[in-house]
Every structure is written in C-alpha cells, then in structure tokens.
Amino acid sequence: MSTDSTGEYDGPVTEEITVTVNGRAVTATVEPRLKLSDFLRDVCGLHGVRVGCEHGVCGACTVQQDDRTVKSCLSYAVQADGAAIETVEGLDDDGSLHPIQEAFHETHALQCGFCTSGFVMATKELLEENPDPTREEIQTGLAGNICRCTGYQNIYDAVERAGEKLTAETGSEE
Amino acid sequence: MSRSQPPETGVDADAESIDAGTESFTGTGLPRVEDHRILTGEAEYVHDITPDRCLHMALVRSMHAHADIVSIDTSDAEAHPECELVITADDIEAEYNPMPTGIPKVETDGGDVRRLEEWSLAGETARFVGEPVAAVVATNRYVAEDAADLVDVEYDPKPAVADGLAAREDEVVVHESVGTNVVDGERIAFGDPDAAFEDADHVVTGEYSWGRISGVPLETAGVVASYDEETDSFDIDCNIQLHTLVDDTIYETLGYDADDVRVSVPADVGGSYGTKIAIHRYCCLAAMASKELERPVKFVEDRIENLQGGDVHCSDREYEVRMAVDDDGTMRGLDVWFVDDFGAFPRYPVNQVLKPLSVLTNSYEIDDVVYEYELALTNKTSQTAYRGFGVDPHIYALEMIVDEAAREIGMDPTEFRRRNLIEPEQMPYTLPSKNVYDSGDYPATLDRIEEIIDDERDGGLLDPAVVEAKREQGKYRGVQPSVIIEPGVSGSDWTDRQRSDRDELEDRSRGEVEELPEHLRAELRPDGTVRAFLATDSSGQGHQTLVSQLLADELEILPSDIDVDYLDSVDAPTEYGSAASRMAVMLSGATVGVARRLIDRAEELAAESWECATDDVTYRDGVVERVDTGETRSLAELAELDAGRDERLTSVSYDYDHPATDRAEFDEAFTKKYPVYPTAAFGANAPIVEVDVETGEVEILTFHTVRDCGTMLNPTIVEGQAHGGIAQGIGAALLEEFGYEDDGQPQAITLFDYLLPSIETIPEIEMEHTVTPSPYTETGAKGVGEGGMIDAPASIATSINAALEPLGLDEPADRIPVAPDHLLRQVRDRE
Ligand code: FES
Ligand code: FES
Secondary structure: OOEOOOOOEOOOOOEEEEEEEOOEEEEEEEOOOOEHHHHHHHHOOOOOOOOOOOOOOOOOOEEEEOOEEEEHHHOEHHHHOOOEEEOHHHOOOOOOEOHHHHHHHHOOOOOOOOOHHHHHHHHHHHHHHOOOOOHHHHHHHOOOOOOOOOOOHHHHHHHHHHHHHHHHHHHHHO | OOOEOOOOOOOOHHHHOOOOOOOOOOOOOOOOOOHHHHHOOOOOOHHHOOOOOOEEEEEEEOOOOOEEEEEEEOHHHHHOOOEEEEEEHHHHHHHOOOEOEOOOEEEOOOOOEEEOOEOOOOOOEEOOOOOEEEEEEEOOHHHHHHHHHOOEEEEEEOOOOOOHHHHOOOOOOOOOOOOOOEEEEEEEEEOOHHHHHHHOOEEEEEEEEEOOOOOOOOOOOEEEEEEEOOOOEEEEEEOOOOOOOOOHHHHHHHOOOHHHEEEEOOOOOOOOOOHHHHOHHHHHHHHHHHHHHOOOEEEEOOHHHHHHHOOOEOOOEEEEEEEEEOOOOOEEEEEEEEEEEOOOOOEOOOOOOOHHHHHOOOOEOOOEEEEEEEEEOOOOOOEOOOOOOOHHHHHHHHHHHHHHHHHHOOOOHHHHHHHHEOOHHHOOEEOOOOOEEOOOOHHHHHHHHHHHHHHHHOOOOOOHHHHHHHHHOOEEEEOOOEEEEEEEOOOOHHHHHHHOOHHHHHHOOHHHOOOOOEEEEEEEOOOOOEEEEEOOOOOOOOHHHHHHHHHHHHHOOOHHHEEEEEOOOOOOOOOOOOOOOOHHHHHHHHHHHHHHHHHHHHHHHHHHHHOOOHHHEEEEOOEEEEOOOOOEEEHHHHHHHHHOOOOOOOEEEEEEOOOOOOOHHHHHHHHOOOOOOOEEEEEEEEEEEEEEOOOOOEEEEEEEEEEEOEOOOOHHHHHHHHHHHHHHHHHHHHOOOOOEOOOOOEOOOOOOOOOOOOOOOOOEEEEEEEOOOOOOOOOOEOOOOOOOOOOHHHHHHHHHHHHOHHHOOOOOOOEEOOOHHHHHHHHHHHO
C-alpha cells in the first residue's frame, strides 16, 4: 500500500513490465511483490503453472525463463521483465502432444497430474542438455521436483522414452 | 518435428487398434483418458476456478497451541481500503452451527454427558497452532493477507499438552468443559486371550511408536463458494474428497438443507489420499463470507497453512503389544493396546482406530486377541484420514512383535511367520474380529518372495561376500519379508460405531444394517456415443479411464465413443465414493450393471421399432440386430428413436451393492459394527536395506514386492497405485513426521522440514503380480488404492531389524519414522 503526500491511500505501487510468454509479448502493470507464478497463472491465464508450496521445494511451478528452468514461485514478475518465459502450454503449439508429454502419457508417469507440468519442463531442460541421460543423471535433473502420486519409476521411464523420441526426431530431420 | 495428433477423447491409437468386440480393453493397460488435458495444462483444478467478481479470503490463525482469546480488534483490518469483510467467531456463532465432530458427546466418570463442539473459527479458546481465529476477505489474496495482518488478537496463553501419552493424565485439559482428554476408548476381546496368555510358553512384549504423518498432496485445499440470494442456496466448488458423503459437514454447519448446498468437485484434483475429506472448514467459511458479501469468495490454502494447521494430519500412536507364543513357534495370543493422539478435536468422520480390526491378525492365524485403544486429545492439529486409514501403524506394530517373538524363541523370523500363515484351504477365512478374507494363497506368496531373495543371495545385493565386505565399512544390509493384507472396499455401517451405544450392538439385527452402494449413470447421445456420470470424485486414480474401458467392453464399442463426467452432491445420491480401496470394485460392478441395463433398453427400443418381441433381437458390437432378418439398429438410430418418446429409455442408472451386503459370512461383523472389508488384496515385500551405522541413515537398495489384487482391470493403473503407495510408505518409514515441541509448536511447517520422498530417495521397485480373483465382487477385482502405504513401512522396519541383527540390538526399528538419529542413538547406546 502506498500513501500520497496527504496520507491518502492511492493504491499499491505498480510497475509496467513486458514479458514474452510462450512467444507472445504480454505487457502488464503489476505490483513488485507479485510472484512470477501468480503473474503467469492469474495475469496470463496459464493454469498449467501450478503452485504446490510457494517456497521452492516441490517444483510444480517450474517454467523456462530464457531457456533455463526456474521455480516461478521463487521470483517476482518484475524480475522477468524483458525475459522469455515458456510454460507447458507453449509445448503443444497446435493442440498436439510434445514428445515429452507423449512419453509421460505412454508410461503412466502421472496420476493426479498436479506436479506434471513442472516435471515436463524440468525434463525439457534436462534433455536439451543431455539427450540420453543415465538414471543417475535423471535423478539429478529432477531432484528439485516432487511427485506425491506416482513414485518416480514411471517418471524415469518417461524421461528415457522422451529422450529416445526426441533423438529419433532430430535424426530424421538431419 | 513429428507430433502425434491429440487423441480426441484421449484414447491412443494403439488402444484403438484393439478390435472392438474381439478383444477386451479390461485387463489391458489402456492409457488414461485423463492425461491429455493434464499434460497440456488444460485441466481445471479448483485452484484454477475464479468466477467474475470473485473475492479472496485469508485466515488469521492462532500462533499459540493453547490460549484464551481475550479480544479481537478487527478495526484496522476493516479500515483497509480493499478489505471487504472480517469474520470472527462471534459473527458465525449467532447465525450458523458448529461443525459435526466424530465424538459429539463425552460421558464423564461421574456419568454426565458433556458436549464437544468445534466451530469453524475459534471463539473463547484456541487449541492448536494454526487454528483459524478470523477470516478476512479482500480483492485478492495478497491484500487479504495484508488485512489479516491488521487483525489484532490478544491471547492469554495457557499450558499446552502435545503428547498423547501425557495427555491421558489430564493435567492440561484441551476442552475444559469436557473435563478429560481421553474422549473415547474401547477394549474388545475375541476368543479367550486370558487363557492363551496363561498357557503359552512365552509372552513377548514390545513398545512401538508411529509418528504423525499425512498425505500432503501437492495441491492444497481450495474452495470457491457462491451464494445465490434469489434461491437462498450455495454453489461450492472445492476439492473435498467424498463430496457426496461428507457434504453434511458443510450443509449442517451452514444450517441448510442438503439440496441447497451444491458441492461440486472438479474432474481433476491434485491428490488427496484421504486427507481432503476434512477440508469442510474452508468450504463453510468461504460460504459464510459469500453470503455476507453476495459475491463469490475463494480460498486457497497455502503450504504452511496446510502443514501446520490444515486439519489433515493422520494417526499418531503409541503401542504396547504382547504376543503369546509356544516353543514350537505357534502364535497363541495377541494383545494390542495403543493410544492415538487425535489432536484438538475428534474429526468427523474419522475413526481410524477401528479399521485395523479388519486385518486384526494380518496374515496369521491367531484366535485369541485383545484390541484396546484410547483416543486422546492434545493441543495439536486434528487428524483426518490418510491412505490406509490407521491400518498401516497396526500392521507395523504387529510385524514388530512378530520379529521380537521369533528372536525370543530363537526361530528364524521367516520360518516363524510361515508356520502361522493362514492357509489357502482356510479361505474364505473369518478373523476373530469377524471380517472375512475372501481368497488368497499366502504361503505361496511368501515362497515366491523367498526365491527372489535367494537369487539376491547368489551373486546379488545379498551375496554373503558383499554383505560381509559392506559390514566392514559399517554398512549393514538385510531383509525380512512378510505377507501383508490390504483390506478393501469399506462397508460403511461400522463407521459410526463410536457414536453408537455399544451395548445395544449385541442384539442388533441384520435388517438394521445399512450399506452404501455405488451409483453410476449412462445415457445414449444423439450421435450414438455414450456418456456416463460418476457419483464420486477422483484425484488421479483414473476412474474415467476405468469406467470407459469397462463400458466399452460391455457395450462392445470403443472407449473413444464414451465420455465420463461427474455429478455434484445434489444430483448424485449420497453414496460412499472414493475411499477405502473401493473404486475399482465398486465402479467396475456399477459399470457392468449400468451397461446391462442400457443393453436391455436398447433391445427394447429396437424391438418396439420393428414391432417384434425382445426375444427376437440381440445386442452385439454396438448395434441391435433382428435375429430373423439380420436388420440392425445402430446406437445413433436408437438414440433418435428414443428422442421421440416421452420418457427416455436410453438414460439409465444403476446402483451396485456393496459386495458384502447380502453375504451371511459378514452378518456378525455387520450387526456388531465391526469393520467389514470384503476384499483382501495381499502381497509379500522384501525391501533390501542398508543401514550406515556411522550416520544412522537407511538406504533401500531395491524394493522387491509380489502383489495380488485379484483381477487386474487395468494393470498399468494397478502398478501405478502400488508404486505411489510404496513411495508414500517409504516416506513414512524413513522421512516424514509432523514433530511438535512440548509446548505444542509444530516443527514441520514447510517442505524443508516435512520431508517428502524425492526421486533421490525412492529405489527401484521390482514388482511381480499374481491373480487370485475375489469370489465376492462382480469382476473379481480387489481394492488396491491403499496398498504400499499399508505394507511398506512394516516391511522396511522388519528389514532394518534384520540388517542390524548382528549388532544384537533389540528390534531397533521400534519407531516410525526410523530416522537416522533414532538408529544412531541405539547403536551408540549399545557401545
Ligand atoms: S510451488 Fe514453486 S517450488 Fe513449489
Ligand atoms: S501426479 Fe500427483 S503429484 Fe505427481
């Protein structure tokens, strides 16, 4: 809350930011305290960004900011001013499933699905860096995400299968 | 990049290639229809629902475990320009009712009966840290929290009690008007335990504790309530579990009829595991605020609220167990006593102290048993249900005493277990507590897990040379298998035993017993596709997939021609719904029933159109055929014929009766209100553990398990449930606990303190299945939703005992979680 010189409440301090979200520029006036996760969910309407803990442990809110994953509950929207954000909604450009999403589906790597977009985004970064990770590398790559339902074994399988799919695609494009 | 097309109804191409009519979808791992919307971020969880003009609520919560509330000054909050409303206990006590509790009245020693009430907001006294004291509504959650900070509550702190055993002394009484903390208890004897304990060669005693854990779903509780002044009724969207059963906790609190409070649960709920049964407080407060403001009000619990005071912790028990055994290894008698710390209020509808009666002696034959519990209140968050509903600690305590007894008589613990297993010829087997195990071959399961371990001894993880070498580095490996039962498909009649006059139960008749069926609707749509409606909610178990695959088989059409939706609490009958390892059995039974009814109606319509007898037509492959001419009517044509009628024939519903309803085997359990669970899924576990005696840390190297849940309707989902359950069981066994300071301050209020298993803690799970169909259920399926959580903690604990046996410790895994400090202390004490 801010007050003007007369002490009257004139609403919160705000700032205008422009963020490229899934390829689309979004300009909005936000409070500096607005979390990036809430900006994406409430201002941009991207509900695939989930908040499970809002203190950086569960990874449900994971998105990519300038090609690196971030936990969007741990930063503020104003910090993303000028950045490019990709969320799970940005993967299925035409309503179809991205190979990572397909792999999660095929291996039953989700139950309630609340953690899933976070896992998919973390997997994306992992596979971009390392298309054929070992189980240990998968463990390290996904250690910041919690799934309470599936018990991880199927998630390993999903990552491996997604890696194969992506490699096959790149191969066929060459 | 190549992309697969979005499956229109979410069914995969490979599933489509299974020919309708020639092969069955049931029994295959048909990929889930729920996945597409979730994976693309299109699923709508309750957190995502924000109607126009919606306001947001935050709660002011007590920071004291026990304090009188001297005054609440809301004026600064109300002066906040964006604050719309502040509610305190005074506001609601005038207009609404207390929330229903599990034990509304307590009889004192003097014989008078005291009321035990819980209100949605604390009035004169706050009884646990996190108990809501005021509700604040504002334009958004950020501002609501700002305004909540401005509510000035003056407390007069009092001594608190935070330990269940200590609470029994009544030095600090949580509810002064009740006068005691022990608000319920019972001693039930089966057979002749006194004689068994007198005659047996040995009596072995053990003390075990089970720490407070809970489901901690990733999605916290959430609600959006809208009051409609015109109809004087409420629409409540929330992620409550069992919305058709526990909706009374909402409408009774509000003081409205059931029909005036429409509770809807979205198709997607981010996990519940039983815990969200008890989120009605939030629903009520949001509804009260929305009535006051005549605008929708939303509340989403944050993680700290969820962990410290969200009304959703689970069993917190101290056990004293005795077993009577003979030299030859016969288990003669069992005596289980425990106190369960229920927190500040006995939550409705929780009576998880009783469910263990359904698996009283686990897989062992023991005729003479005492089961005794005391239910104590403390200044801690209240308990609710959690996957396993109190069975997990019981099985754990039982397996611990079995270990102790085996070592006491100098017998190999596996051999000791085997000697006492219920044999397949004894099935169906009636327990002393009158529940019946339907089918199973427990010795064969133990044999199989033994073979698996033998393989590990032969060059595997348990190779003697490796085990020896590891031991020299201070790492102790071991395994101790056991066979564990998962009671499935709760009968509901027993669940109010604690609110019944127990003396009267002795001559209760079978006719007084009421059971809850499961309801399913299905209708033919104009394009010939079928739409089904579930009366239950789900939170990731794949109910839509299950119903569509079973319905596809019954109707001989494709799952992609079936959509499955949900009914709200007003449209659905009051059914039991999604709990107690129930849905595979109940939904599959209901699906078969509804499909048969739809087929009958289709035949009736077709016969009518041809003006022939129904005997002359037959349903096959999604069409009705006239036998003599070979003419057919498609489902779309039938829908069109039906559309012209006054009353639609192709809209049907079916109630599948609870499988124990008419079975005489269950009569005694039913009439006496002992837990009835007519399916007994079972399995043997052998987690190979390694304990580092320098750090006390336990690593599970691999988790072998052989499981049987009768007919596997969708093996992929069955395995998924087992994986998830085992992961939660591992968390419970080694990591999770809601610890409290002596003064009632909670120690685990973030996910940094309450440790959930991550990908780094869960080992490879090696799973095998056997199939012993249930003779009691329509499809032979047994309930399977709580397995893993029920069996993993006990198995991990017995394996830790086995691993540390060379150190001569006295069953070191005597508390859950078996945290490093606990083990370390015991190792050091020995030295
Ligand atoms: S919501 Fe961001 S890490 Fe949990
Ligand atoms: S699928 Fe439920 S939390 Fe991961």
